[in-house]
Amino acid sequence: MTTDREKTTSLDDMFGDFAELVLENVTIELDELRLALRPMVQQMAKAAARPALEIPKSLIPASFKPPLGKYTRSIQEITLGATKKDGGSRGSTVTIGGHTAPAWDLFQAPPKHPPIIAADVFDMPISLAHAVKMHYREVLDDPAAWAKLVVDKFGADVVTIHLISTDRRLGDTSPNDAAKTIEEVLQAVKVPILIGSAGDPEKDGPVLAKAAEVCEGEKTLLCSATVDVYEDIALAAKKHDQVVLSWTSIDINQQKELNRRLFEWLTPEQIVIDPTTAALGYGLEYAFTIMQRMRLAGLLGDEELCFPISSGTTNAWAAREAWLKNPELGPRELRGPIWESVTALALLLAGNDLFMMMHPAAIKTVHDLVGWLKERRIVKPDEYPDWTTLAIPEGV
Amino acid sequence: MAKLPGPLEIYPLLPGTNCKECGEANCMAFATKMAEHTVKLEACEPLFKESKYAKKLGKLKELVRPPVREVLIGTGEMAATIGGKLVLYRHDLRYSNPTAFFIDIPDNLESDAFASRVKAIEDWTYVYIGTNLRLDGVALRGVSQDPKTFATAAKKLTELTNWPIMLCSLNPEMLATAAKAIADKRPLLYAATLDTWAEVGEIAAKHNLPLVAYAPGSLENLSSLVNTLRAIGVEDIVIDPGTLSTTGLGTTVDDFTQIRRSAINEDNELLGYPTLATPIAAWADHREGEAPELTKWNEVITASALIVRYADLVVLHSLDMWTNLPITFLRSNLYTDPVKPVAVEAGLMEFGEVGPDAPVMYTTNFALTYFTVESDIKQSASNTYLMVIDTEGMSVQSAVAGRKLTAEKIAEALEEYKVAEKVNHKILISPGMAARLSGETEEATGWTVKVGPQDSSGIGKYLQEEKWKEE
Numbered sequence: 066m067t068t069d070r071e072k073t074t075s076l077d078d079m080f081g082d083f084a085e086l087v088l089e090n091v092t093i094e095l096d097e098l099r100l101a102l103r104p105m106v107q108q109m110a111k112a113a114a115r116p117a118l119e120i121p122k123s124l125i126p127a128s129f130k131p132p133l134g135k136y137t138r139s140i141q142e143i144t145l146g147a148t149k150k151d152g153g154s155r156g157s158t159v160t161i162g163g164h165t166a167p168a169w170d171l172f173q174a175p176p177k178h179p180p181i182i183a184a185d186v187f188d189m190p191i192s193l194a195h196a197v198k199m200h201y202r203e204v205l206d207d208p209a210a211w212a213k214l215v216v217d218k219f220g221a222d223v224v225t226i227h228l229i230s231t232d233r234r235l236g237d238t239s240p241n242d243a244a245k246t247i248e249e250v251l252q253a254v255k256v257p258i259l260i261g262s263a264g265d266p267e268k269d270g271p272v273l274a275k276a277a278e279v280c281e282g283e284k285t286l287l288c289s290a291t292v293d294v295y296e297d298i299a300l301a302a303k304k305h306d307q308v309v310l311s312w313t314s315i316d317i318n319q320q321k322e323l324n325r326r327l328f329e330w331l332t333p334e335q336i337v338i339d340p341t342t343a344a345l346g347y348g349l350e351y352a353f354t355i356m357q358r359m360r361l362a363g364l365l366g367d368e369e370l371c372f373p374i375s376s377g378t379t380n381a382w383a384a385r386e387a388w389l390k391n392p393e394l395g396p397r398e399l400r401g402p403i404w405e406s407v408t409a410l411a412l413l414l415a416g417n418d419l420f421m422m423m424h425p426a427a428i429k430t431v432h433d434l435v436g437w438l439k440e441r442r443i444v445k446p447d448e449y450p451d452w453t454t455l456a457i458p459e460g461v
Numbered sequence: 462m463a464k465l466p467g468p469l470e471i472y473p474l475l476p477g478t479n480c481k482e483c484g485e486a487n488c489m490a491f492a493t494k495m496a497e498h499t500v501k502l503e504a505c506e507p508l509f510k511e512s513k514y515a516k517k518l519g520k521l522k523e524l525v526r527p528p529v530r531e532v533l534i535g536t537g538e539m540a541a542t543i544g545g546k547l548v549l550y551r552h553d554l555r556y557s558n559p560t561a562f563f564i565d566i567p568d569n570l571e572s573d574a575f576a577s578r579v580k581a582i583e584d585w586t587y588v589y590i591g592t593n594l595r596l597d598g599v600a601l602r603g604v605s606q607d608p609k610t611f612a613t614a615a616k617k618l619t620e621l622t623n624w625p626i627m628l629c630s631l632n633p634e635m636l637a638t639a640a641k642a643i644a645d646k647r648p649l650l651y652a653a654t655l656d657t658w659a660e661v662g663e664i665a666a667k668h669n670l671p672l673v674a675y676a677p678g679s680l681e682n683l684s685s686l687v688n689t690l691r692a693i694g695v696e697d698i699v700i701d702p703g704t705l706s707t708t709g710l711g712t713t714v715d716d717f718t719q720i721r722r723s724a725i726n727e728d729n730e731l732l733g734y735p736t737l738a739t740p741i742a743a744w745a746d747h748r749e750g751e752a753p754e755l756t757k758w759n760e761v762i763t764a765s766a767l768i769v770r771y772a773d774l775v776v777l778h779s780l781d782m783w784t785n786l787p788i789t790f791l792r793s794n795l796y797t798d799p800v801k802p803v804a805v806e807a808g809l810m811e812f813g814e815v816g817p818d819a820p821v822m823y824t825t826n827f828a829l830t831y832f833t834v835e836s837d838i839k840q841s842a843s844n845t846y847l848m849v850i851d852t853e854g855m856s857v858q859s860a861v862a863g864r865k866l867t868a869e870k871i872a873e874a875l876e877e878y879k880v881a882e883k884v885n886h887k888i889l890i891s892p893g894m895a896a897r898l899s900g901e902t903e904e905a906t907g908w909t910v911k912v913g914p915q916d917s918s919g920i921g922k923y924l925q926e927e928k929w930k931e932e
Contacts, residue, residue, distance in 0.1 A: 118666050120659050121692050127684035127731055132722040170722075171715040234897065264862065264897075293864060314855065314863035341859055346589065346790035347829055348856060350797050353769075354552045361550075383858070385918050386786055395783030399754060407765045407787040411795075414714075414769045430762065437710040438766075444712055446655075449677040449703040450745030453602050453629040453651065457567070457744045457778055459574065461753040 131172040136364040140164040141333050141372050142178065143308060145223060145286055146257025152282035156255030159222055161337070161418040162373030168360060168416035171441045179435045180413060181222040182428055183259055183421045184215035185379055188238075188246045189230040194388035196401035197423050208246055209253035216254045219425040220432060225288065226250045227261035231272045235263065240275035247279050259286040259310075270297030277301035286310055286337060288375075292323050299330035310375055312339040315351045317358060321369040333372070337419065342376040344384040345408040352376070353415045360416035373418035381408035382423070402426035410434060465547060465554075466524050468492040474521040476507050476514060495525060498547060498554065528725045529773075531558065532671050532697045532735050534598065534649045535625025541597050543699070543773040544735030549725045551799055559796040561774045562788070563598040563627050565741055568614035569605040575614070579621045581780055587789065590832045594789040600651075600741075600776045601639075603630030608638040615639040619646050627651055627776070631675075633660035644668040649774075651675070651737075652701060653690060655682055662693040670697070673737055677703025680719060684731045691731075698734045699774065706743040706763040713738075713763075714770050721771040735773035740764035744778055757784050764788050769795065804854030805831045809878035813844035817885040820845045820929055822913060822920070823871065824892055825852040825860050834917040841921025846883065850874050857894040868901035875906055890929050892917075 142163035147153025163177030190205040200219075204211035208226055215221040228243045230236040250258055260276040262269040273287045274297050289312035290298045302309045311327055313319040320340055327336060340355040356374050363371030381387060387404035388397055405427035409420055413434060422428050472492040479487040483504040485494065494500040502525060508514045531545035541561045548554045564582045566575065579599065587594045601618055603611045611630060618626055628639045629651040636650055637660070652675035653661035665672035672695050676683040683702055690698055702716040717736055723729035740763040747756040757779045764775050768791050779785065804826045812835075824834045826849050838845060850870055852860035860866035871889070874880075881887065887908045891899060893915035902910050911929040914920060923929070 118663055118694060119692070120663060121689055124655065124658065124685050125689045125692055127681070127688040129681040129684045129723075129729075129732075131719055132727050132729070134722075134726070169711075169714060170718060171711060172719050291862070314859045314865075316863075341862075343856065343859070345787060346794065347833075348794075348827075349791070350551070350794040350799070351803075353795070354550075354799060357550055358552055385916055386790070389918065393782065394786065395781050399758075400783040400786070403758065403761055403783060403787050406762065407791055410762065410765050411769055411791060414766065430758075433707070434710070434762065434766075437708055438714060439711060440708075441712045441715045442709075444678045444703070444705065444709060446676075446678045446703075448709075449705065450742050451631055452739055452742045452745060452776070453631055454604050454606060455602070455741075455744055456604060457565075457747070458753070459570070461757075 133173055134166070134170070136165060137366045138364060138368075138371055139177070140360070140363050141336070143334060143337055143373050145259070145284055145308060147282055147284040151284070153284060154251065155257050155283065157257075158284070159257055164360070164416075165364070167364065168357075168414060169438050171439075175439055178418075179439055180418045180420060180431075182220075182431055183223045183225045183419060184219060184221035184428060185225050185227060185261075185421055185423050186211045186215065186250065187227045187229055188243070189236060191229065193423075194382050194397075194401055195390070196388065196398050197382065199398075200425050209249040212250045212254045212258070215428075216256055219428050221256070221428060223257045223259055224250065224254055225259040225261050225286075225421055227263075228272055228276070229261075229263045231268045232263035232265045233268060234265075237268075240272045243272050244275050244279040247276055251280075251283070257284070259288060261288045266294055269294045273298045274301035277305040277307045280307060281305050284308065286375075288312070289339065290323065290327060292319060292326075295323065295326060299327050302335055303330040306335075308335045308337060310337050310339055311372075312341070314341045315343070315348075315355055316340075317355055317362075317370075320355075320359065321367075324369045324372070333368075336372050337375050338370070338372045339375040339377065342378055342380045342408070342412065344381045344387070345404055345411070346384050346386060349408060349411060353411050356412060356415040356417055374416060375419040376409070376412050376417045376421065378405060378409045378412065378420045378427075379423045381405040381427075402430075406430040413438070465498075466496060468496045470524060471495050471521065474517045474524065475505060476511075476517075478507070480507060482506055498557070527557075528728065529721070529733050529735060530698075532649075532699055534561070534627070534647065534671055534774075535623075536645070536647050537623055539624050540647070541625045541774075546721070546725070546735075546771075546773070549721060551795060555798045555800070556796050558773065559792050560768050560772055561597040561625075562785075562792075563600040563625075563774060563776050564596055564780060565600045565602050565629075565776060565778050566618070567602050567604040568611045570614075575617065576621055578780075579618065583622060583624060585780060585785060587782070587786060588836075589790065589793060590829060591836070594786075594793065596785070596789075598625040598627060598774075600627040600629050603628075603632065603635045603639075606632065606635070608632075608635045611635045612638040612642040615643045615648070619643050625649070629776070631657065633657045633664070636661055637664050640664050640668055640670060644670060647671070649673065649699065653686065655686060658686060658689050658693075662690050662695055665690075666694045671699060672697065673699045673701050674734075675701040675703070677701075680716060680732070683720075684729075687731045687734065699737050700732065700734045701737040701739070704739040704742050704763065704767065706740065706759050707746070710763060710766060714766055717767060717770045717772060736771055737774045737776070738764070738767040738772035739776045740767065741776045741778045757781065760784065761787060765791055768792055803828050804851075805849065807849045807851035807874070809880065809883075810835075810847040810849060812838045812847060813842065815844055815846055815883075817883070819884060820890055820924055821848060821880055821884060821888065822846065822890040822892075823848040823850055823874070824917075825850055825855060825857050825866060827852065827854050827856045827860075830856045834920070837917040837920050841924070843921060843924045845924060846880070848874055848878060848880065857892045861895050861897055866895060866898070868898055868905035871898070871902050872905040875908065886930075888929055890923075893919075 146155040146158040166173035288310040402424040485491040529546035626648040652673040724733040743759040852865040
């Protein structure tokens with residue numbers, strides 16, 4: 066983590082007026098909130114005769130041994146970004162991967178490098194769900210300001226600049242135009258930046274090649290090489306020492322195949338994999354399972370799959386339940402970001418390392434989760450609240 | 462993963478009479494299905510009816526007992542079965558018995574509010590790929606700390622609902638009174654602890670009720686507690702290692718993971734029971750003056766983490782759509798059988814009255830995509846053709862990116878289904894997500910392509926406005 070966490074706003078701030086609005090009708094006695102902890106030992110009435118049960122005189126002790134697994138290989142460590150001493154201009158770098166155990170099996174080994182979040186920035190105004198747009202309205206036509214916002218205010222670890230205007234259908238801007246945008250974003254923020262292409266099979270190669278060139282020394286991530294478009298990108302990454310996102314569509318064999326092809330140009334320090342993220346409710350289980358399988362395969366020695374994993378978590382917004390304006394489903398200001406958060410959480414537990422996200426509350430939630438999940442501690446029994454007697458304010 | 466028995470181990474323990482009562486052609490076929498976990502042992506009635514098979518039945522039960530036992534809560538058709546897990550990862554086979562969601566109700570709630578909360582729990586629903594997502598049970602909490610109030614509320618609950626009930630109190634006297642009142646409804650008792658195992662274990666054994674063993678903070682203590690309850694004769698045990706949200710979530714996820722890994726990978730019988738998580742505990746951090754939405758948010762996050770990490774039953778407080786939609790969706794997704802086909806058959810579908818001037822739309826054969834589109838068309842009562850293209854079960858967006866949906870495939874489908882003979886126009890409406898293919902498709906097919914809405918919820922409005930007919 067490279068960002069100053071104090072800069073990030075709380076969920077409370079993000080929901081702002083909405084939260085206050087809801088508060089108006091809530092009145093709770095402070096006493097009600099105190100945990101009603103009760104003495105746990107109480108003798109039963111002895112009047113009733115006991116059935117013929119054999120009650121042991123005392124607890125029968127049993128032992129427990131952590132169920133350690135055997136893993137033969139570790140996941141590749143990948144560093145993104147470069148500071149001045151390494152020929153770049155970034156204020157800091159990020160490293161992902163390096164794991165020696167399945168995701169979050171803390172009893173075996175904690176994650177070597179905790180997952181990070183890349184906030185999405187686009188090089189032209191795009192259509193966004195209402196709940197997302199409200200946070201970006203001011204910066205939609207200024208990628209540099211957009212990048213500054215996600216780093217300074219939303220706490221993004223890195224920034225992905227998506228060069229979608231290069232798409233022949235969306236503006237057909239040139240690789241040189243894209244280079245200018247990249248320069249502006251590099252100037253605007255000190256964190257590592259990642260480069261996203263438009264997904265135009267004819268333009269992606271030249272655009273990412275140009276991006277690799279202008280990012281010389283910066284150790285950027287070129288997103289993405291696919292089974293259809295990979296040669297130009299791999300070649301440029303080799304020439305300018307960049308990292309490549311190897312992106313496939315929910316097919317573990319295709320992922321292995323593409324990586325094998327990339328090995329012709331790239332070293333293992335230059336590959337991050339992305340098996341495609343489908344939204345919660347719309348195929349999330351495919352992404353979840355394939356990530357779990359890839360992480361396990363890597364740990365068990367598969368050199369074609371032992372790479373850190375990336376997710377286009379913003380895809381969560383493809384689920385209509387995330388954005389539909391429908392009062393029966395509750396406020397979309399909450400429904401949208403919780404959708405992105407839960408999509409991310411499932412993949413976090415499956416072993417994802419790099420999250421490309423958009424909603425500030427979801428970004429904050431995933432940052433919180435990474436902090437919470439990476440530590441196990443000894444907890445005394447009385448630190449666990451007795452929820453059976455908890456007074457929860459009525460009607461909420 | 463633990464070794465699951467194969468058909469050749471199961472077959473010798475079946476009657477071997479090939480009586481077909483189970484619906485299979487012979488005992489070997491039944492054994493094969495048993496090994497695939499697609500039939501239940503109970504389907505072989507002679508085994509249970511005829512005393513001469515008693516020994517075989519005993520051995521068979523032992524042989525096919527899942528590494529995580531199954532526990533039944535409640536009675537009748539609404540009863541909840543939890544646990545019965547066979548594998549650690551869904552890709553190893555599938556997850557069985559989706560996590561049950563029990564919603565709390567305090568025992569001291571006044572009468573009308575009590576009844577309306579029960580109704581709200583029963584009524585919570587959402588239609589998702591043709592099925593109704595629902596909650597599963599009611600967790601009665603002994604907030605009153607008064608055994609009589611608790612038992613009266615339990616009794617009242619059974620009058621209001623036939624849903625499975627969980628009786629929640631750490632006070633043995635409370636549990637004794639309420640268990641006695643509704644024992645015939647087979648409630649789940651919560652909970653026996655390191656301090657109360659003798660009293661509560663006795664109540665569960667006496668009434669033959671499922672019981673939660675709760676020993677937070679130590680898996681060794683939890684193992685000892687289970688060991689002791691087994692010695693008392695409690696058979697149906699559910700285990701709770703304690704749930705902490707926010708800063709304690711890492712510890713909790715780690716506990717649940719160790720439990721399930723021990724049960725499945727190491728045959729640890731003492732932890733081979735369904736697990737119970739209590740995201741409702743997030744409400745202990747709720748403070749006066751704070752928006753309840755923030756606590757609900759934490760409850761959803763805690764529940765989601767533990768649905769992924771092996772909870773077989775979760776106790777929740779929130780009843781909102783925005784809180785329970787993501788977790789019911791998550792549960793559906795993770796409990797989907799990974800080998801189940803994800804594709805529907807390709808072909809030309811007709812909706813409503815289709816004449817020669819009916820619109821022609823297309824989509825992919827990914828089941829979720831198809832059912833979503835189908836339901837949107839039906840809801841809008843549109844009259845239309847829908848061409849379902851074989852994309853090897855991929856959604857529109859993925860299929861376009863992965864070249865499973867191409868202009869050539871669209872052309873082939875138009876040809877194969879003889880669409881030109883059915884309508885008097887040559888206008889094809891493409892999904893919004895496939896806009897990229899428009900030019901190529903027009904070249905390959907000679908049809909005019911109009912780009913439809915990005916999301917199929919817009920189909921009704923799109924067709925109604927007849928924009929696709931415009932030049």
